[in-house]
Amino acid sequence: MSGYWEDVFGGAKSLVTGLAITGSEFFKPVVTKQYPWEVPTMVPRFRGHIELVRNEETGMPNCVCCGMCMRSCPSGCISLAGKKPEGSKKKVLTKYILDFTKCSLCGTCIESCNFNAIRFSRDYNLASTNKDDYIFDLLKRLEEQG
């Protein structure tokens, strides 16, 4: 018989506790983002596709066209080209193509870069029905951002 009363009162107490938890959750603010209407900014460590880093002083890309990223990429996503202008010792980037259809966001290219020339972007609105939309011209993207 003592088990019976424990069941009744213990059960009733646990039911009230449950109601108190959901009741207090009801009045807390919602955490849902209404995505297409409000676009949240991603956290700093979010891994989007890579992007070129601009040099603060010259306004040009940090890249020196060493090709380390291209060689380190396990999927062969990156292709870049550069040329030396007349009377200059350094190469200047002329083309930087990222084939995002093959990229797995491993970040080896960023690790291999010694000049802080590439980093993860925070872009995530990338849906498309066309495969060609995922072959990014990162140099053009940098110019458009500037």
Place this chain on the structure above:
Amino acid sequence: MDTSIWRPILYLVGIMAFAGLNAAYLGWCERKGAGHIQRRTGPMEVGFHGLLQPIADGIKLMSKQLLVPQGVDGILFRVAPILAMIPAITSMVVIPFSGNIQARALELSVLLIFALASIGMFAILLGGWASGNKYAVISAARSVSQNIAYEIPMLITVITIVMMTGSMNLQEIALKQQGGFWHWNIFPLVDGKSILMPVSFIIFFICSVAETNRAPFDMAEAESELIAGFMTEYGSMGFGLFMMGEYLNIVVGACLTTILFLGGWDCPFGLFSGVWWFLIKIYILIFTFIWIRWTYPRTQIYKLLNLSWKILIPFSLVNLLVAAAFIKVF
């Protein structure tokens, strides 16, 4: 009694409108309540904060084909959804929304409402049986055993109230509780009321949750084990009528709890009594229904029946005896 033809017509239109709006918008309230309890927003896209969602859902349900699968019992299959809806609307006829808003003041209105509630259970039984689907049949059997188990403590509790009031007329039961919250049947000791009245209220409320097949007592449509129970083979408006019937049963249950225990249209402080207090009370109760649904997981059928036979029925019988003793002594 007023014999004008306008009175029945107005009440018919009013009750249909009240029933229809409630059936549609309680679905919206349910989704909003579920959302906020889980810290989501619920429907947001159709209209301002999803307010047009029930209309969109209704149009969608009505535009779908009414499918009657092969091998079902044709007549019963078509009758069941209608049977789910009709008793719920009919019950509204005898519910006194305030002192002078009541379609028909029957002497035995309590009896009528409980008789109609049993017909509502028949709809589930027939729908499950006629579907010719094993899940639906299991669901129908479960819902019958559940309804029998929970009707007993519910009716014993109602007998307590009827004994104290000396009437089966809902209007009179509500009138006896006028004049401030201490006169309400839920509060003990005033006006010779039994000391166990709050327990009666809790028993009645639990039973009305079970009677309306709401979670955590929704054994009839336990979707994880029985797909959708008796509604498995229904689509389109057949399903729509079952859903509307379910929500209307909640409204009727809340109305009944309000009249029997919470003083009907009486204001707690004795000011401005009227239909608005009745509506406030029933919507607080309906919110509690939703709150309960999104708090507790579904129980097992054994535990469900144990709760009724081992706890609710003995408690309600003791309540009845104590109430009788109080009536005799005071």
